[in-house]
Amino acid sequence: MSIARFSPFELLLLKSRSQVDTATLLLLAWVLVHRQHVSEGQRRRRLAQVTAPFRHGHELAPVMSIAHSQDLQAIQLAAEVVRKECGTERSLSIIHQAITVATDDGELSLANHYILRFLADLLAVAPGTLNTLFKELTGTPLTTPEDPSRDAYWQTHDPDYHSRKAREAAAAEQRHREAHARAEQQQQHKEQRHQQKQQKQQEKQQEKQRRQEEARQSRERDQQRQQEQARQQEHARQRQREQAEQERQRSQRQGSSQHERRSHDSRQQRTAPPPPDRTARALSVLGLTPGATRVEVRHAYRRMAQLHHPDRFYSESEQQVALASARFQRIKNAYDYLMQTY
Amino acid sequence: MRDLYQRLAVPPEANDQEIQHAVASCQHSALRQDAEAVFAVAARREVYDALHDTVSDIGRLRARLGLSHGAHWQGDVANDFSLPPDHAISRHDEMVDRVSHAVSLYNRWRRLRAPWLLIAVFAAGIGIGASLGLALCWGLLPM
Helix, strand or coil, X not given: CCCCCCCHHHHHHHHCCCHHHHHHHHHHHHHHHCCCCCCHHHHHHHHHHHCCCCCCCCCCHHHHHXXXXXXXHHHHHHHHHHHHHCCHHHHHHHHHHHHHHHCCCCCCCHHHHHHHHHHHHHCCCCHHHHHHHHHHHHCCCCCCCCCCCCHHHHHHHCCCHHHHHHHHHHHHHHXXXXXXXXXXXXXXXXXXXXXXXXXXXXXXXXXXXXXXXXXXXXXXXXXXXXHHHHHHHHHHHHHHHHHHHHHHHHCHHHHHHHHHHHHHHHHHHHCCCCCCHHHHHHHHHCCCCCCCCHHHHHHXXXXXXXXXXXXXXXXXXXXXXXXXXXXXXXXXXXXXXHHHHC | CCCHHHHHCCCCCCCHHHHHHHHHCCCCHXXXXXXXXXXXXXXXXXXXXXXXHHHHHHHHHHHHHCCCCCCCCCHXXXXXXXXXXXXXXXXXXXXXXXXXXXXXXXXXXXXXXXXXXXXXXXXXXXXXXXXXXXXXHHHHCCC
């Protein structure tokens, strides 16, 4: 058993001539405290008026101070006393007094909405009865309390709501415009860079085309030269043949051995010259054998580039990435070389 | 009336920054809009906090008085502010217990006071007699 001191309200209750009256007084004071736009003196006078017939026999000031301190234990004690002692008749009269105290001008504060409903539940007053009583006393039906946890409540109750919204919207617009301008600037920068890059690429392509053109021309020149050579050789051969026939006419045996040697020489000249060393190495880098076509080279390059691209090794160690980029560079060099010369 | 603090999972005494963070990370767009409307302005938050305190007090009272399922306690309020039943004993019973404890202490004191009074009177008589005797001895010796 606790030997704690008695709280102020317990002392008040024990000294009171009528415990129910003291408890009711505290509950009414609690309702009054939650009434808005009322001064302290008005509250006290109103409480004194409403509780004139009460037989508690003590001052009202301590009750008001307890109600102001929102002492939950005292309110609980008062509620228990009231619930224990009150019959139906007394319950209705308490609700009646509470409504009067809460709404002198017909306006019920949000907190009092919930307090009145709590008192009605405590005193076992049905919702229908409470509604009728409220309507009789104030002339307006008891509405459901408004909800300040919603946007709509502030739309109607905050006079600054729309101006504030407009200001916020203007600020958001401003921010949006700034962001837009910045994005546009960035876009311009990017376009400029892109154009520069494109120009460079075009130059490079032109360079490449020129080089290819040159290579083709030189090849054609080679071919022409070869053809001319071949023609000249043919001429020479014809001439030789004519000479040989003339000679054969002169001596049959000597001419046959010379013809054999000449045919051997011409066979060697007709086979293609072996590809230079660098081309063969580039082809082997791409995993191809000498004699691969241009299309094959391109396909091989794409496959190898996919396999060895450094971005594939991004999740692994830095060393792997470095190795992969070295490999990739080698493959790319080989491909570039082959594309230029092939 | 909904408990926005509970729905945003922040304590009611959280500062503005924490609440801004919780509101920004809220998934429910309608709830986020309402929370922004309430918490963006300090005055609105004050009003909301005052009502929130009162309603949570009522929720606590209802839990202690066994009124968590009353006819007037329905909807959002009942969902958000009802607490699990409290097993705290009735304040009235506790007061009656303490009063009866005080009364029994008082009674015991009243009961014990009579014998102690006798003993005290007896001791006082012995004391007076002894002092008188001593005084007489001191008075006789010089004579």
